[in-house]
Amino acid sequence: MAMLLVVICTALVFEYINGFHDSANAIATVVSTKVLSARTAVIYAGCLDITGALLGTHVASTIGQGIVDAGIVTQGVIFCALLAAVIWNLVTWYLGIPSSSSHALIGGLIGAAVGRAGFGVVLMDGVTRKVLLPMLTSPLLGFCIGLGAMVGILWICRRARPYVVNSWFRRLQLLSSGIMALSHGSNDAQKTMGIITLALFSYGALESFKVPVWVVLLCACTMGCGTMTGGLRIIRTMGDKMIKLKPVHGFAAETASASLVLTASHFGMPVSTTHIISTAIMGVGSTKGHRALNLSIIKNIVTAWVLTIPVCMAIAATLSFVLPL
Template sequence: MDASLIVVVVVITALIFDFTNGFHDTANAMATSIATGAFRPRTAVTIAACLNVVGAFLSVEVARTISGGLVDEALISPVVIFAGLVGAILWNLVTWYLGLPSSSSHALFGGLIGATWVAGGAGAIDFDAVLNKIVLPAVLAPVLAALIALTATYLAYRVTARSEPGEVSRGFRHGQRISSSMLALAHGTNDAQKTMGVITLTLITAGTLAPGSGPPFWVVLTAGLAIGLGTYMGGWRIIRTLGTRVSDLHSTQGFSAETTSTAVILASSHLGLPLSTTQVCTGSIFGAGAGRRLASVHWGVAGRIALAWAFTLPSAAVVGAAASWLAATGTGGVVVVAVGGIALSAGIYAASRRDQVTADNVTDLPQPPPADVPAAPAGSDVAA
């Protein structure tokens, strides 16, 4: 296959992944604000989409990490990157269909690692970078976010224990409009960059850019627009899971979770760490749920989510490796991978139509009351 043609195919595939990342991760920023009534569903995803695009222009440190820090670009080709993207897209669609907030980032890393291993061997992968920049943050980030959110929720209830509950609830709901918007902005600074990094890596392997180059402006723009459009489409299945099936969240908890997630994600973007925003936000939500003693945290859901996290990177790696092996056989193999990916994606979408979740029924499960639990004697409504 002509080299320039495969580069175009990879860029388009990367933007498709970015689109799936957007609707897969919409829940990260807006699930809690939708669940507590701070935003109407369609308003929430519109704001998140716009701020994702803005966030894409604020930093390129994560993009540089991906384009020059995980694999040896001299040992791979654009075909390998294409195969890795197919693995990431398929895993994103499977977990979206199941309503599981798995990591789009780790799906991307897994697909890329699996495809690179087949094409260039283990020596083409910087395992130290994988361990320090992917695996360790994946383990530590959700735990850290949960602990911070738990502490923040505990303190918020302590401080407002003697205040009128309705006023407290309304105040924190207004605060959520700011905190969830900031979280959407932070999401754009981290997740949009992952696609920028992949496209930049493709251009480097094709010889269009010099090794170590940052993403060109057109890459930043298209990646931002793709994730923004995906966000606007709304990943309602995952929004329902995080917003209504994790815990009976109130506005105080929602504000604490969103503020915690924003701080952790912005810090990781500044340091160039391609953190999983899904894991950070999910950890924050569970921590905020546990921070109020009378809250009901659904730990069974937590177990299923953790299982999806554990399988994400290796599952995407297996699919990426298989796709890389097929694509390496020549043009016919690339076509088989492309057609197979399209067919499987179409099948998942068709299956999802039988149980469609939309903006109208995303919050059809029992919701928490509009006001937080009435204040009792100081300390009675906080975590022990």
């Protein structure tokens, strides 16, 4: 029982850091365009994160049952996976680099399970269909839909005066950033729900893999509180350093991203909201010409994306060998 409580507490720490680390996904653009202050934006996003987390448990089921064989998962495996993800999130937050909390958790879970029982425990069909395929396609879709949305807006508003367009999209960006926060909660909060439910199932506290209501509420509130603290380092990277945004750009990027994330949540796919919003911003920014994009920052972001899963696998596998769990 003591180890189960430790795992649940560690999962909630991860959930809080996930909200803290990924708050930039929802509010970086609305803060950088000065539509909302950082403090108001994180509170707004936190409330909608909580609402989004209550929309379903499809992603939680994928994390808990579709990545590794649940029969070999112990409390120690889950603890090592969570600890690896927490370490990676804190390192990337300190460096101000947007990285995927989702892929950190998935990499940690795979690494800890492999370290304990070998590669045979990995459910390759589930990993391929619901992790690797979305990981490769969602950033590309984010870029293309962001680009398409921005081109469409520019064409529609081609005869409007710039100050009129700016005024309208300042209002519309309040809506788009809220939907983005809602979509973030609908996908990211469920990952920790799945991990806690997996821990309860492996302990024997649940007869079948079904996410308890109290787990949904606890994870939703924890992520919301984390989002409300706001990781300003990453907000600056995405909202200012990567490209200079105006409200119309923020609206296009957020709308494109939210549509993709909500679709993925509906089908139980644990996608990276960080990857999607980052590439949507790149797509939107490309309409200003390639010189508008800060390529050195983008290079750092892409490097972190590539490294997240293998590094977290290595950390978790090492922890599973070192810690007597």
